[in-house]
Amino acid sequence: MAYYYNEMYDADGSVRPHYRRYAEWLDTTSPERIARKRAEGDLAFRRVGITFAVYGEEAGKERLIPFDIIPRIIPAAEWSDMAAGLRQRVKALNAFLHDIYHDQEILEAGHIPAEQVLNNGQYRPEMKGVEVPGQIYAHIAGVDVVRAGAGEFYVLEDNLRVPSGVSYMIEDRKMMMRLFPELFARHKVAPVQHYPDLLLDNLRAVAPVGVSDPTCVVLTPGAYNSAYFEHTFLAQQMGVELVEGRDLFVKDDTVYMRTTQGPKRVDVIYRRVDDDFLDPEAFRPDSMIGVPGLLRACKAGRVTLANAIGTGVADDKSIYPYVPEMIRFYLGEEPILNNVPTYMCRKPGDLDYVLAHLPELVVKEVHGAGGYGMLVGPAATRDEIEHFRKLLKARPEGYIAQPTLALSNCPTFVERGIAPRHLDLRPFVLSGNGIQMVPGGLTRVALREGSLVVNSSQGGGTKDTWVLED
Numbered sequence: 001m002a003y004y005y006n007e008m009y010d011a012d013g014s015v016r017p018h019y020r021r022y023a024e025w026l027d028t029t030s031p032e033r034i035a036r037k038r039a040e041g042d043l044a045f046r047r048v049g050i051t052f053a054v055y056g057e058e059a060g061k062e063r064l065i066p067f068d069i070i071p072r073i074i075p076a077a078e079w080s081d082m083a084a085g086l087r088q089r090v091k092a093l094n095a096f097l098h099d100i101y102h103d104q105e106i107l108e109a110g111h112i113p114a115e116q117v118l119n120n121g122q123y124r125p126e127m128k129g130v131e132v133p134g135q136i137y138a139h140i141a142g143v144d145v146v147r148a149g150a151g152e153f154y155v156l157e158d159n160l161r162v163p164s165g166v167s168y169m170i171e172d173r174k175m176m177m178r179l180f181p182e183l184f185a186r187h188k189v190a191p192v193q194h195y196p197d198l199l200l201d202n203l204r205a206v207a208p209v210g211v212s213d214p215t216c217v218v219l220t221p222g223a224y225n226s227a228y229f230e231h232t233f234l235a236q237q238m239g240v241e242l243v244e245g246r247d248l249f250v251k252d253d254t255v256y257m258r259t260t261q262g263p264k265r266v267d268v269i270y271r272r273v274d275d276d277f278l279d280p281e282a283f284r285p286d287s288m289i290g291v292p293g294l295l296r297a298c299k300a301g302r303v304t305l306a307n308a309i310g311t312g313v314a315d316d317k318s319i320y321p322y323v324p325e326m327i328r329f330y331l332g333e334e335p336i337l338n339n340v341p342t343y344m345c346r347k348p349g350d351l352d353y354v355l356a357h358l359p360e361l362v363v364k365e366v367h368g369a370g371g372y373g374m375l376v377g378p379a380a381t382r383d384e385i386e387h388f389r390k391l392l393k394a395r396p397e398g399y400i401a402q403p404t405l406a407l408s409n410c411p412t413f414v415e416r417g418i419a420p421r422h423l424d425l426r427p428f429v430l431s432g433n434g435i436q437m438v439p440g441g442l443t444r445v446a447l448r449e450g451s452l453v454v455n456s457s458q459g460g461g462t463k464d465t466w467v468l469e470d
């Protein structure tokens with residue numbers, strides 16, 4: 001039987017030191033009060049409209065993301081080590097992105113096969129030689145971290161395109177403070193509510209050269225996007241305009257926003273629209289949600305896009321295995337956070353191993369996201385395994401595989417009471433005015449018993465994440 005590290009309890013069942021005060025509170029709080037507070041939280045989330053649209057389910061029907069009131073608690077020293085590893089990783093990823101769109105030194109040195117990068121669907125040749133402010137491409141990174149084995153942390157994946165979830169992190173904290181204010185009197189929990197201020201500071205710091213008072217906007221695909229709540233939330237919290245493509249236009253390689261007072265120049269765009277749909281003039285001509293001429297404005301240095309066009313190549317699952325090498329190459333350091341061991345199915349030897357061990361492995365599509373396009377071998381049926389076997393043989397370069405990690409778990413309220421459920425953590429790392437983050441991140445929890453897939457799109461929920469201050 002697999003051993004799962006429990007965030008709250010030692011192997012002998014005793015409460016870990018950083019959870020003791022919380023455990024005492026839980027033991028002395030009546031189940032009736034907790035049930036009442038849980039119902040109150042659900043009602044408040046519905047009133048605020050904190051929902052998530054799931055594609056493919058009744059035409060994107062919105063549903064409430066389940067919120068669990070048992071927090072995930074991280075001691076200060078543990079967070080300090082993790083934060084150092086996150087800063088190191090994001091710094092290396094930005095160096096890699098600048099390099100592959102300029103001198104391509106890491107490819108010339110043979111540390112990463114050139115075809116893996118230059119033939120990647122997320123690599124944008126249009127960005128070759130384009131200078132971006134501060135050489136920063138990934139201004140907002142959501143790095144998925146898991147704990148496995150005896151308690152070691154691993155980076156599961158890097159999300160650099162349009163990482164979402166930060167609004168749930170902030171709302172989870174607001175909800176816990178509202179429901180259980182006494183808990184925050186007992187614990188010195190590091191704050192997260194200032195994230196929108198940090199984000200705005202970082203966006204303003206990467207404005208085009210010569211712009212001292214930049215106008216920033218949030219660009220959304222529209223109300224039917226699964227993360228639309230987050231787009232509206234962040235625009236509101238930062239005090240900037242939420243715009244759609246039709247609200248912007250490009251003239252003389254400069255982006256303008258249509259307003260009731262006439263056109264207003266836009267300097268920084270926090271875009272939540274994928275590359276393909278950003279500029280119908282440069283990418284997909286059928287895009288109705290983009291801004292014609294946006295790439296020209298970027299090339300002219302008249303607007304900053306966060307994140308930059310072409311950033312997705314660095315978070316592609318086929319590039320992920322090379323991140324430790326990037327850290328060594330660009331920073332001259334050993335990685336602080338480990339990758340999960342990964343088999344690259346494009347390599348014949350790796351493919352043979354994966355085909356022979358499919359029931360034991362997790363197989364992921366290199367361009368997949370949100371828990372889609374993957375096989376969790378131990379939880380899969382024979383038919384599902386055979387289906388993936390055919391996919392791998394037909395297009396091995398489209399997949400990677402990893403051991404099935406024994407993800408840590410944490411006590412969680414489920415229908416039958418409190419039970420352990422597997423979880424991960426997505427800290428949000430901001431680059432611009434240095435590399436900054438709020439302590440913690442979004443903890444996602446797999447609510448189905450035995451499930452290792454925590455994504456909201458796959459039925460997962462969230463917890464408040466407490467980083468304790470010394």
